[in-house]
Amino acid sequence: MDESDVGIHCYISQLPGFRGILKQRYSDFIVNEVDLAGNIVHLTSLEVPPELVKVSDGHDMERSDYLNRNYDSEIESFRALLCESDVDLVKTMIDQVKGQPKESISPIVLSPYSDKAHRTAIHHYFKENFKFLVTDTVDGPDASTKCIRVRINSGGGASARNSKKRKERGDKPFDSRGSSSWPEDVGKFLRFNLYKENKDTQEVLGIIGKMLGVQSRSFGFSGTKDKRAVTTQRVTVFKQSAGKLASLNERLFGIKVGDFCYVKDGLLLGQLQGNQFTITLRGVVAESEDNIKASADSLGKHGFVNYFGLQRFGSGSIPTHLIGAALLRGDWGVAVSLILEPREGDILLLLKSTIHFNVMCCRMVKHGYKIVKFVI
Structure with a gap:
């Protein structure tokens, strides 16, 4: 595809112009x-x-208040819920929180537990006794077990209680929106x-x-x-x-x-x-320096028409300028057909039922395919 394919036929200036390399370096x-x-x-x-x-956003003060306490008694009581290695992990993490920037402290994952009631009790213990830490549940080493992950509460202390449910926030960092301090x-x-x-x-x-x-x-x-x-x-x-x-x-x-x-x-x-642009052109090729000077003077004096080059139209099998032209004409059916028309490399499946559809989708995803479009 070249400029004439998208309706770009001539320059607005009669000057011969010159060529150069744009963005050879990002600088x-x-x-x-x-x-x-x-x-x-x-x-x-x-x-x-x-x-x-x-x-301050108030969270640093909350966090310092919590960490000035001694947590030896809470850790000792925790031994009734956790194995010895997990207790040591939690104790080490609390020591890190007191002496390191919280951004540098990695989450820890406790040993797997199959009993949901036991995991719930651990979550509650953290919530009540270690307010600068938060927990969620992640998959364990096998299908029958789950593990509790512990990490720093980036949103502060008590305000973490109002954070989104785990199933809604996924793996996203905690957000401090809604601080009342x-x-x-x-x-x-x-x-x-x-x-x-x-x-x-x-x-x-x-x-x-x-x-x-x-x-x-x-x-x-x-x-x-x-x-x-x-x-x-x-x-x-x-x-x-x-x-x-x-x-x-x-x-x-x-x-x-x-x-x-x-x-x-x-x-x-x-x-x-x-936006203001400062542009360096490299590898400039021109018939003479006078042509370069005349082009630069014309640009400074008259400006330029807002120019959309080929990068604005895409280079796929269905260039976006064809879809745009159909939209401008009001040919909605043509535009939709161009958007949904199978591209090179697409796989067309003939599905017998909803169950068949679900099975085929699962198999394709399992083998590394990405499903981006359905044609009904």
Whole structure:
């Protein structure tokens, strides 16, 4: 497929132009967000302003209150429920919590237990006596047993009781949304400037969210930025202290956060004027330097038409521009047929019944196939 296939037939300028390589290195493409007020977003400081240092989400204070206690008596009573090796595991974990950053402490998995009532009693014991820890149940070494997993409660102490049920949250990190200890005079959203290199926006927020112990929906941003680039943009996160976020800079690679402030509202998609691009072209080929200068002058004086190249139309067996053209014409049947039309490599199954359908799906998934579409 080339440009003429999607309706791109000519340049708007009569200049001969020149050729070059775009994004040979990710640092050749620098993107800075432009906010609604026209300000170009740069990362200028990694430090937390003095007036923000005192703001905390309350969880660190709760956690320190719990950990200042001595848990020897609770651990001794625990021996009635756990085997000796499990008691030692729990004791070691509590010692780690007292002396290490909680983000560096790995979960532990206790010995398998087949008795559900016994597992329930263990869960209750943790809930009542070790409020800075949380438990859930994972599969054991065989079908008849289950194991209890123990990990740090990233959402704080008593507030963990209001966390989602295990079956709803799955393996996602615990979220601290809904904290009732946030100061009344401080905006509930921490806004910061995010600098990233050669990484996708969602990927970066996933990394930061995991380190903070919050889910992705706690973050807000105005737009995603290119992966193969160096980009800076505004981000908001719900009820997180600037100090906690700033402390991540030491452990982040190719990612930095800074310029912190608290605001009343989180960012939403589209809340920006645009982006400023600084582009380096390599391997430039032109008839003369005068052609390059004339093209650059024309670009600076007249700007350019918002151009959608081939990367916007896809390269599959059914290019997306054909589907888009059908939608613009109102040919809904054609558009649906193009979307559902089997592609190269698709497997068409003739199924006799619902049971047959379920059996075939299970067999295909077991052998590594991914089922993405049903044609009825």
